Amino acid sequence: MDTIFALATVRGKAGVSIIRISGADAFTGVRCLLKTDLPQPRQSALRKLYGEDGELIDQALLLAFDKDHSFTGEQTVELHIHGSPAVQTMLLNHLSTLNGFRIADPGEFTRRALENGRLDLSRVEGLADLINAETEAQRKQAMRLFSGELAEKSVLWRTKLIRAAALMQATIDFADEEVPEDVSSEVLGLLRDVISDLDHQVKGYAASERIRSGFEVAIVGRPNVGKSTLLNALARRDAAITSHIPGTTRDIVEVQMDLNGLPVTVIDTAGLRETADEIETIGIDRAKRRASDADLRVFLIDPEDEIQEVTQHADDIVVIGKGDLRPIDGLSVSGKTGAGLNQLIDLIVKALEGRTQGAGLAVRERHRVAVEDTIAKLDSAVLLIQKGEQYTDLSAEELRSAIHSISSIIGIVDVEDILDEVFSSFCLGK
Amino acid sequence: MKQYDVVVIGGGHAGCEAAYASARLGAETLLITMKMSDLGVMSCNPAIGGLGKGHLVREIDAMDGIMGKVADAAGIQFRLLNRRKGPAVQGPRAQADRALYQAAMQKHILGSDHLDVIEGEVIDFQVDKQKVTGVMLRDGSKIAARNTVLTTGTFLRGIIHIGDVSYSGGRMGDEASTKLCERIDSFDLPKGRLKTGTPPRLDSRTINWSELEMQPGDETPTLFSFMSIKPAAKQISCGITHTNEKTHQIIRQNLDKSAMYGGHIEGIGPRYCPSIEDKIVRFADKQSHQIFLEPEGLNNHMIYPNGISTSLPVDIQEAYVRSIKGLENVSIIQPGYAIEYDYIDPRALNGQLRLKDFENLYFAGQINGTTGYEEAAAQGLVAGLNAALSAKGQGPITFMRSDSYIGVMIDDLITRGVTEPYRMFTSRAEFRLSLRADNADQRLTPLAFKLGCVSSKRRKLFDKKMDQINRCVDVLVSSYFTPKEISDHGYKINQDGARRSAFDLLSFPDMDFDFISGLIPSIDRYPSDIQQQVKKDALYANYIERQKRDIEALQRDEAIKIPPSLDYGSIEGLSAELKLKLQKTRPETIAQASKIDGMTPAALTLLLAIIRKYEKRKIA
Incomplete structure (x- = not known):
C-alpha cells in the first residue's frame, strides 16, 4: 500500500505548517530527507531537511509515531516546518518523488484510521463535524460524537437487543432442552429499555441537527420598518442594501453568525404588503414561505400597524422597529444606533437555547433513519411477543432486523454474536 | 482397471x-x-x-x-x-x-x-x-x-478416550487408517x-421404567419425506429422568480421572452438546440435568441416555449412572467415550x-x-x-x-x-x-x-400438489371482501373500508380455512393438506415480501464473482489483517467476502472497484 502525505495545515503563509506522512514506508521515506536519524517515536526533535541535491530546504521539528500508536494505525511522521509557501511546495514535491509515496486523497488519513480499526463510523462523523465546528455548541456536540458517545450507546443498545434475541432464539432452537419456557418478561423489559432510549434520541434529533447545520431566524414585517438595517447591525456589516424607499429588499438575504455559541442564519425578507409589482410579489411569497419554515421569527413592527400575514409561534419575538425614532416603552430596537440590539440577541439566544436542551446523540440523517427504523421494528416485536408463543417466529424476525438497523450506526451484526450469548447463558445439550 | x-x-x-x-x-x-x-x-x-x-x-x-x-x-x-x-x-x-x-x-x-x-x-x-x-x-x-x-x-488421527485409557480408532471397534x-x-x-463424546449405553431390562416419566410421540406424526404417508414401524415412548446432587458429587470428586479434565484431550468440543463433566463444572449452580432415555430399537435392549456423554473411567460411569432415579440397578452395555x-x-x-x-x-x-x-x-x-x-x-x-x-x-x-x-x-x-x-x-x-435427479413418481406427486396449491391460491387472491362482509361472518376486523382478498385474510395468524369456506364455499374442494400448506404460505407472505429486498441484495453480492487469482497483497487501502484473512479464505463472491470477520463496508467497496478494474483489463 502507498505511503501517503499531505499538508495538514492550511496552505499559505503561516508561522508553522505541518506535513503529515502515513504508511509502511513513512520512516524510511523521511530518512531520505535527513542526514541524521529520526527522533525516537513520540519524542520531538529538531532536524535539518535536505533536498535531492543535498541542499538544505528547511529546519523542522519532527515527530514520529510507531504503527499502532498513531492516528491512522500506520507508521506516521509529522514535519513541523516554517509556514512558507515555497518550503511547503518544495517538500511536497520532493516527497512525491519517493518510491511508493503519493499525495493523500481527501479524507484518506481518516479512512485509513477507520479501516485499521482506530475509529468507528460514528467517530469518523464526529471528527468531520469537529473540524467543521464553528461555534461552541457545534464543538461540544461534535466532541461528544468524536469521543464515541453514540458508538458506546449503540453498543449498549445492541448488547441488550442481542441478549433479547438470544433468549428468544434459545427457546426456539433448544425447545427440547432445559431452557426457560417463558422468557417474554425479560425480553420485553430489554426491548422497552431500548425503545425508551431511542425515543429520546429521536426527540433530540431536531435539536442536534439544528446545532450541526444551524438555526434559521427570519426577520419579518411591513416594508420599511428597518429589517435590513437590523440584519446589518446583527451581522456588523452591510450585508443587505438599505434605503428609505419601501420595498428595497426583494429577494432573501442570509447571513450566518455565531450568537453566544449557537450557529444561526439570520434571514432578511421582503417587507409584507399588497403590491402590483410582479417581482416584489414573488419576493413577498418567498418571504412568507421562508419565514414559516424558519426555527424562529423576529416580528419587527410599527406600533400603529398590527397587520400580520405570517403565523406567529409561541417562542417568536415581537419588537418595535426604528427604536431611535420612537422613544417608547416595551422592547424596541434600532439597527441604526444599536439600541436594544443586545436585548434582542439575548431573547433570540434564550429561545434557541431552549430548543437545544434535549439534543441527542443522533445528529445525522443516517442516525435518525437507523434509530426510527429500529423503533418501528421493536414496537412490532413487542406487540407480537405480547400476543403469545405462536408468534415467536415473527417477533424473532422483527428483532433480528431491529438489531441489523441499530448496528448500521457502528458496524454489522453477526449470528455468531447471538449464539455466543445463548451458549454462555444456558446449559444446553441433552 | x-x-x-x-x-x-x-x-x-x-x-x-x-x-x-x-x-x-x-x-x-x-x-x-x-x-x-x-x-x-x-x-x-x-x-x-x-x-x-x-x-x-x-x-x-x-x-x-x-x-x-x-x-x-x-x-x-x-x-x-x-x-x-x-x-x-x-x-x-x-x-x-x-x-x-x-x-x-x-x-x-x-x-x-x-x-x-x-x-x-x-x-x-x-x-x-x-x-x-x-x-x-x-x-x-x-x-x-x-x-x-x-x-x-473421524478417521484422521481419531483417538478414543475412556478415562485415562486411550487408543486410536475411528469409532468404537473401527481401525484407523494411517x-x-x-x-x-x-x-x-x-x-x-x-x-465429541458419547454416553454409556444402558441395558433396557435393568431400568426401572415404572418410576419414570414417559414421553410419547405426536398423535398425528409429522414425517420427513414428502412421499411418506404414515410411519412404518410400531411407535414407542421415551423415558425421562434427571441427574441429582449425588450424581454431581460423584462426578465432581472424580473430575481428575476424566480424559477431558485430566488433560488428555486437546480438541475443542461443541458448546451445545457438553459432556456431563462440562455441565457440572460450567453450570455449578444447576442442581439437576434432564436425561432422555432413548430406545435404540424395537428388538434391541440398548438404551441411549441422551444428556450424559462422558469420558470418565468405566467404574465412575457405573457409579454416577446408578445414582440416577430409575437407573439404580442398571447395567452398562458399552461405556461412554470421547473421541478426538x-x-x-x-x-x-x-x-x-x-x-x-x-x-x-x-x-x-x-x-x-x-x-x-x-x-x-x-x-x-x-x-x-x-x-x-x-x-x-x-x-x-x-x-x-x-x-x-x-x-x-x-x-x-x-x-x-x-x-x-x-x-x-x-x-x-x-x-x-x-x-x-x-x-x-x-x-x-x-x-x-x-x-434430472428426481424419480417420476415424485415428479407426478409434486406436480399434482403444486397444481392444487396454485389453483387454490388463484381463487383466494381473486376473491375480495369488504370489512362488513367479513365481520358479518363473525371475524373482528378494522372497518376501514378497504377490501381484502381471501389470501390477505389468511395472512392473519388467527384466520383459518373454516372461516374462509364460509365466504367461499367452493374452497372446500381442496384437501386439508393443501389448505394447510396454503395457510402457511399466506401467513408469511408479507414478511417474505419484506425480505425480498434483502434477498435481492444478497443475490447481487453472490453474483459478483471474485477472480480466484486476485492478489490481495497488492490491493492498496486494505488493512494487513484483512489482506491475510482474504488470502486465507479466498472468497468466491462479494457475498462471501462480506461475511469475513472484520470486513468493513469501505473495504468491500474497494474490493468491488478492484474486481471491476480486473474485469475490464481482462476484456481489453
Whole structure:
C-alpha cells in the first residue's frame, strides 16, 4: 500500500505548517530527507531537511509515531516546518518523488484510521463535524460524537437487543432442552429499555441537527420598518442594501453568525404588503414561505400597524422597529444606533437555547433513519411477543432486523454474536 | 482397471447420500466401505431431525435424496418440535430403530441403478499433478475415477478416550487408517482438531421404567419425506429422568480421572452438546440435568441416555449412572467415550465442496468439521451431485443462503470455517421465515427437476400438489371482501373500508380455512393438506415480501464473482489483517467476502472497484 502525505495545515503563509506522512514506508521515506536519524517515536526533535541535491530546504521539528500508536494505525511522521509557501511546495514535491509515496486523497488519513480499526463510523462523523465546528455548541456536540458517545450507546443498545434475541432464539432452537419456557418478561423489559432510549434520541434529533447545520431566524414585517438595517447591525456589516424607499429588499438575504455559541442564519425578507409589482410579489411569497419554515421569527413592527400575514409561534419575538425614532416603552430596537440590539440577541439566544436542551446523540440523517427504523421494528416485536408463543417466529424476525438497523450506526451484526450469548447463558445439550 | 465416474469413500450418512445422489444423475458410481456392516449405520444417538436438522432432512428429501425415506421407514417415535410456535421454526424429529434404519438404507443403496458397492480399504489416491485420478485398495487393486468423494468421518488421527485409557480408532471397534492419512497430509491442507463424546449405553431390562416419566410421540406424526404417508414401524415412548446432587458429587470428586479434565484431550468440543463433566463444572449452580432415555430399537435392549456423554473411567460411569432415579440397578452395555479427531478446514473447499487447490477431490461430512447425521448427509448430497455433474461435463449446482439451509451451511463452512463441531440451528438462517421445513419441496424440487435427479413418481406427486396449491391460491387472491362482509361472518376486523382478498385474510395468524369456506364455499374442494400448506404460505407472505429486498441484495453480492487469482497483497487501502484473512479464505463472491470477520463496508467497496478494474483489463 502507498505511503501517503499531505499538508495538514492550511496552505499559505503561516508561522508553522505541518506535513503529515502515513504508511509502511513513512520512516524510511523521511530518512531520505535527513542526514541524521529520526527522533525516537513520540519524542520531538529538531532536524535539518535536505533536498535531492543535498541542499538544505528547511529546519523542522519532527515527530514520529510507531504503527499502532498513531492516528491512522500506520507508521506516521509529522514535519513541523516554517509556514512558507515555497518550503511547503518544495517538500511536497520532493516527497512525491519517493518510491511508493503519493499525495493523500481527501479524507484518506481518516479512512485509513477507520479501516485499521482506530475509529468507528460514528467517530469518523464526529471528527468531520469537529473540524467543521464553528461555534461552541457545534464543538461540544461534535466532541461528544468524536469521543464515541453514540458508538458506546449503540453498543449498549445492541448488547441488550442481542441478549433479547438470544433468549428468544434459545427457546426456539433448544425447545427440547432445559431452557426457560417463558422468557417474554425479560425480553420485553430489554426491548422497552431500548425503545425508551431511542425515543429520546429521536426527540433530540431536531435539536442536534439544528446545532450541526444551524438555526434559521427570519426577520419579518411591513416594508420599511428597518429589517435590513437590523440584519446589518446583527451581522456588523452591510450585508443587505438599505434605503428609505419601501420595498428595497426583494429577494432573501442570509447571513450566518455565531450568537453566544449557537450557529444561526439570520434571514432578511421582503417587507409584507399588497403590491402590483410582479417581482416584489414573488419576493413577498418567498418571504412568507421562508419565514414559516424558519426555527424562529423576529416580528419587527410599527406600533400603529398590527397587520400580520405570517403565523406567529409561541417562542417568536415581537419588537418595535426604528427604536431611535420612537422613544417608547416595551422592547424596541434600532439597527441604526444599536439600541436594544443586545436585548434582542439575548431573547433570540434564550429561545434557541431552549430548543437545544434535549439534543441527542443522533445528529445525522443516517442516525435518525437507523434509530426510527429500529423503533418501528421493536414496537412490532413487542406487540407480537405480547400476543403469545405462536408468534415467536415473527417477533424473532422483527428483532433480528431491529438489531441489523441499530448496528448500521457502528458496524454489522453477526449470528455468531447471538449464539455466543445463548451458549454462555444456558446449559444446553441433552 | 475398473473406471467409474464417481468413487465415494465411506458408507456413513455423507457417503450414502453422496453415492445415491451421484447415481440418480446417472453417473456410474462406486461406494467403497471398510465393512458391509458399516453401511448406513447410526453410530451415535438413535434419532434423526430436530430444529434446523429436520429442515436439512426435508431439503435432502426435496432433492429426492435418501435420508428422509429411510428415517420414515425406521421411525419409532415422531415429534414435531416447536409445535406451538410458528411453522417457520417447527422441526420434525424421530427416534429411529437402528436395525430398521440400516436395513432400509442398505436396501436403497444396494438396489440403486448405476451404483456399485464394494467392501475394501482405500489406502491411497492415485495422483497426477493437482488431480486425483483414482484410488488404491489394500489388496493392491486400483480403481480409476473421474471424481472422488471422501467421507471418512473421524478417521484422521481419531483417538478414543475412556478415562485415562486411550487408543486410536475411528469409532468404537473401527481401525484407523494411517496410509490414506499420510497421503492427505501430503496435500498440506489446513487442519484443526475437534472432539465429541458419547454416553454409556444402558441395558433396557435393568431400568426401572415404572418410576419414570414417559414421553410419547405426536398423535398425528409429522414425517420427513414428502412421499411418506404414515410411519412404518410400531411407535414407542421415551423415558425421562434427571441427574441429582449425588450424581454431581460423584462426578465432581472424580473430575481428575476424566480424559477431558485430566488433560488428555486437546480438541475443542461443541458448546451445545457438553459432556456431563462440562455441565457440572460450567453450570455449578444447576442442581439437576434432564436425561432422555432413548430406545435404540424395537428388538434391541440398548438404551441411549441422551444428556450424559462422558469420558470418565468405566467404574465412575457405573457409579454416577446408578445414582440416577430409575437407573439404580442398571447395567452398562458399552461405556461412554470421547473421541478426538482432525478435520480439514472447510475454507479450503469451494461451494461444491471440492478442494480449491485440487481438482477431482470432494470432501463431505464430519471430516469438514461438522457434527450430526443430517449435516453430513446434506454435504454428501452437495458433493455427490457436483461430483456427478462435473464427471458428466455439466455445470455445478450451488445451494444459496436464500434458498436452503443446505446453502446456509455450505456458505458458513466455506467462508467462516469452524471453531467447534458445526451444527445447524434455525437461527443461522437469516431467511428463516421463507426456508421452512413445510415448503422445502416448493423451494428445491423444481431445482432437482432441472438437474434430472428426481424419480417420476415424485415428479407426478409434486406436480399434482403444486397444481392444487396454485389453483387454490388463484381463487383466494381473486376473491375480495369488504370489512362488513367479513365481520358479518363473525371475524373482528378494522372497518376501514378497504377490501381484502381471501389470501390477505389468511395472512392473519388467527384466520383459518373454516372461516374462509364460509365466504367461499367452493374452497372446500381442496384437501386439508393443501389448505394447510396454503395457510402457511399466506401467513408469511408479507414478511417474505419484506425480505425480498434483502434477498435481492444478497443475490447481487453472490453474483459478483471474485477472480480466484486476485492478489490481495497488492490491493492498496486494505488493512494487513484483512489482506491475510482474504488470502486465507479466498472468497468466491462479494457475498462471501462480506461475511469475513472484520470486513468493513469501505473495504468491500474497494474490493468491488478492484474486481471491476480486473474485469475490464481482462476484456481489453
